[in-house]
Amino acid sequence: MRYLRLGGMELRRYRRGQLGRAALVAIILLPLLYGTVYLIAFWDPYKNLTDVPAAIVNQDVPVKSNGQRIAIGQSLTDGLVSSGSLEWSVVDAETARAGLDLGEYFFIVEIPPGTSSSVKSLGTDSPTPALLKITTNDANSYLTSLIAQNLSSGIQSSMNQSIVQSFVDTSLRGIQKIRKSLGKAADGSAQLTAGTAKANSGSTQLASGAGQVAAGNQELASVADQARGYAQDAVSVSDRVVRRLERRVHRHPKDLFAALLLDGARQAHSVIVDVANQVDSAVGKIDELSTGSAELASGAAQLSTGMSQLLQGSQQLTTGLQNGTQQIPDWSAAQTRDIANHVSFPVVVQSRQINDAGTYGAGFAPYFMGMSLWVALMIVFMLLQPIPTRVLLAPNIGSLGVTTIAMIPVVTLTLAQVAILLLVIHFGLGISPAAFGFVALFAFLVLVAVTYAALIQLINATLGTAGRLVALVVLMLQLCSSGGTYPVEMSPEFFKTISPYLPMTYAISGLRHILAGGARSVIWGDVAVLAGMAAAAIALTTAFVATHRRLTLAQMKPEISL
């Protein structure tokens, strides 16, 4: 088609002559230069973090606690140095400050003197926090200050974790000891209860036995009382008999029988009195015995009551101790360590990356590709005319034809640019479109380039020389609003507002999804927007061409000197 040929002729001026060829090669390689050099430099900047110098100043004074030596400063210093996360130097305060000023150190970590004692104070009534100081110098590099902030929160959380962990571990062990002691107390109390039970049953038996004895003695006493009564009766009877007999004898001195009886009665009486006395004393003793055994019985009863109360109480104590012991969980040393670990670090964030981009460089590849294509096309339009004058003035070419012819050399260059960019990015940097394949990536990049070209063509055609500046301004706006680095939601309102109207936003979104394997619908959405923008730009350029198929005085050169 003649348009292709006419378009192609615009490029042919570069095929001859060294300068021309060099210019052509430079244009084709331009996005490559920008894109891949940038990517190589920033592929994995965190890898070289180990070369960033930083200083540690350890002023901590170790303390003793419960016979253990606490030296937090030393352990932190050792930990940081051995981690090799940065190029650490352990120096004194003046050296560190001086180094920070001069940029020898990018930041300083200071461990003040009271750190260990603060940690020691944790278990007491007046705990104090341990203060670490991290000093940065933005004059050195703002980004390393950001790294330092990250580091500081990392140190803080890891130190907090280890302190809490050891504290909880110690506390749990203490509780385990209490549990053991409690257990022993429960055992002892159980034994006491058992013994008390025996004593209790013994005392009950004693009480009942003593009761029986007392009852028996009481019967005995009452019988003895009766006996005494009888004995006294017998005494008084015998006494009466004797006195009767004495009267008889007195009255009848010749009554031998009576005298014999009296003699006998007097002997009997003395015997009876003896017996009565013996009975009396026996009864007295029996009475004592009875009283004594009654007291014994009541005492034994009291003892028995007391014993059963004691038993109850002992049982309650035992039960209580055993319950108490059971409520304290039984943990082994390994378990207490484990629990302490979890308590000190209760929230673990599991971060999962869907569509993992890989390294920092791979994640930024869409941004760099999107950006470098715009730059490349800006420069293409500095070398090629947005609307070639001869074509513009030709009588038999429609305005759309003019626009198209102008785009043909641009698109041709673009195809070459994109192809080379892809080759180097894939073989040189190992970036690969996860799920959609190279054809899709190539096609998308070409669409992006065509959209950019259409827009830059429009800008340059309508604004002339000023258009180059405007294209640069648009580049800068897109750098901030396309979401290539931080999500655009984090940017100021202005950039959030303009973001949907700029092509790079969609270019980067589409590239991201194609490279990391995202949602098809998003990619098609981006394709649609880009194609729409390209179509709109071409339409506007064509409309402009249609109304400007002539020259202006400004385009005439020294022909007109006014």
Place this chain on the structure above:
Amino acid sequence: MEGLAVSADSAQLATRQGPVFGPLSFSVPEGGVAALAGSAGSGKTSAGLALCGRMKFTHGTIHVGDSQLPGAARKVRRQSAVTLGSDLTPLQGTLRIADEVNRAFWLAGRNHRGTNDQVLAAAGLSGRADQRVRTLTAFELQQLTIALAFVPLVGLVFIDDLGSGVPVAEHGPLWALLARQSQLTGATAVAATLEAAPAADAGATVVVLEDANMTSAVTS
């Protein structure tokens, strides 16, 4: 192809800094040849473009065929072709002559199998199709330029800077070539030139443009 008659009636392009050209009043019959003669900065290129509807002008009117400028610029554009000088749309020295001939045909939207030779013959450059444009002398370049100017089949042709780089003594053949092509194609030919005399000698209508706003039409 029918040539278009051109007549200007006090046509002028005036700016705040002063007039670029005009007021011009002249007429060229259909199929005729005219010269816009003047020194550098006299506005002759602008005037030529204005005749072809490709430059706005501020005063007066220009009639091209049955269209009147400035109104019918679009129609006039389709009926005319312009060939600008080497400072605006030069032929590419690195291309072959045949390439530039092809380009002229493509721009004109014409099929041209086998007609390349005719064009080259008309330009006196037969057999040199494969040579680079830069191998042409200034005179040969002018010949080629004139020949290519008539490739678009239109009623009015404007050529800027006729005789550029060629000593005035050799302008005659160029005007002759111009007249021949005009006759062959039927198109009205207007050429801007630094030298009025050779044009007059060739029988062209000469419009002299002067640098400081005064013009006079000389016909012979």
